[in-house]
Amino acid sequence: MKSNPLHFYQTTPEELTNDILKGVDGKLQEFFDKLQPSKKNEEEELLTIEEALTILKCSNQTLWNWRKSGIIPSYRLGNRVYIKRSDINSKLIKQVPDDDE
Structure with missing residues (x-):
């Protein structure tokens, strides 16, 4: 020993x-x-379409429509499509209308 x-x-x-x-x-x-x-890591996290659908609780067709109309930007990496968590979070924040409208 x-x-x-x-x-x-x-x-x-x-x-x-x-x-x-x-x-x-x-x-x-x-x-x-x-x-x-x-917070920065969370904001820059790339989500798959399936993960985004789980967060948004919407159909695949709805998410596809939002992506194509530019409501939620998506990013292609090879054959995969990703969505930034920060883009989803910014769209989930309720927009308060202006008094002018």
Whole structure:
């Protein structure tokens, strides 16, 4: 059995507490970052047609009509069609009409 040498460092209880808290804080931040992806990553996420249909809760024909009329832009990559989550989110925000109309 291989033995590892022990290293002793002199530290105050306050320094030890601060070091432990920094480590815990860093691990908690990593955990919460995994739970809540950054807004930018979410906004730039490309969705397949099936994923967009699930979010929009509409028929394939309706989504096709919205894409062709330019209501929701789509992007082609090879043979696949994608839609940005940010484009869907911007269309889901209720538009308040102006008082002039």
